[in-house]
Amino acid sequence: MGIVWRAARLVERRPQTATASSLVFVVPGWPGHLPGQHVDVRLTADDGYQTVRSYSLAAPGDGDRIELGVQVVPDGEVSPYLAHDLPPGSDVEVRGPLGSWFVRRPDQTEPVLLVAGGSGVVPLAAMIRARSRTGTHSPFYLLYSARSPDEVWYRDHLANPDPQVDVRIVYTQQAPPGSTRRPGRVTRGDLDKQAAQLQPDSPVYVCGPTGFVESVSNLLIDMGWNPAAIRTERFG
Template sequence: MAADWRRAHLVERLPQTATARSLAFTVPGWPGHLAGQHVDVRLTGDDGYQAARSYSLAAPAEGERIELGVQAVADGEVSPYLADGLPVGADVEVRGPLGFWFVWRPEQTGPVLLVGGGSGVVPLTAMIRAHREAKSPSDFQLVYSVRTPEDFWYGDLLSEGADHLDVDVLYTRRAAPGSSRAPGRISADDLRGHVSRLAGAGTVFVCGPTAFVEAVSDHLVDLGRDSGSIRTERFG
């Protein structure tokens, strides 16, 4: 059962791309959450009008502090204000944590393949952070599809390297200098080597726009993955 609405106090805003931000809030009484979960965020106007949207949690639980990833959508009702208009020190309301299927738990020991498209990397980043904090020995791979190098979220975190984590960045419109892969949509060939490392075990987490998630899921099944081992989260 979803929790009641709680007050959330914005304490920090950090840029990720030209239009994407990570927002840190303190939420009194926050019960904690699992890597991969999300929350609903509700804004209330001076006239009483309310609007709510769902946003993924970008980091593991840290007391009463939560971090959200927000991509400003042109003509959006909520995201542009959260991304750039909400003053640090202001309050919103949040409800959650929500979702218990698309989650990674530190006690899981099987290999993991994460596949993210654009801002779909946000909940996967929470899993990567939780994996590092737990010093888990499980093998982690991230395949991250972005339009251009400027659209790369969490560049410092995902580029610094760590034990048991491999990152493969695929560009769809303009590749980074030195990239050996021509820009283009993710294909079965892009996933083949990563899937073979799973050796039939473990879990695949896929997050991104609906068309991206459906294409990746189809590729994974074509490569022999059991659909029951594929967990998806989609938007748009």
């Protein structure tokens, strides 16, 4: 059987920021997925009108439960409703899992660098959570760029990660009190410390807005990184 549409019932909504939520659905017959994959979500109105959007899976496979990360798009048709208004117990349809390039597979045990911009942290969080679940001991390095402290997803989880998960958060518009780094875009200096712990052909996953992904990828290549080791996922 190919990839089909399946009924998905919302069972929990977890606010992440003022404009973003994690949504947990029960999907009977869900075939499982890899960290980094995504799904299509289809909503159908009472008059039959349908619309489809894609969202990253925020957690590793857990039986028939999946977790999605939804960031509100200003004036969006779907994301505000999903993030804030879809009532628990409501049904939508999902199709997936989708994507085979931007994934972290169980047999990958080497250290890895993860670079996230904004809501691009969602699939990378799935990779970190899968690492914890499988008991892998290889180091993970996460550089997470957010506009301000209020825009950081998964605050509790990232504040107390596994000792082998090195998390650094940088801010583009407003830094917290006492920060020694001025707000601004990710620079080579931001990447240097974590990248120095890896090899130029170590895997890197970069996810975020298109401009962010292109900028970080170019910085890594300028640092001597093997382009074949850089996997990217972009939006916007």
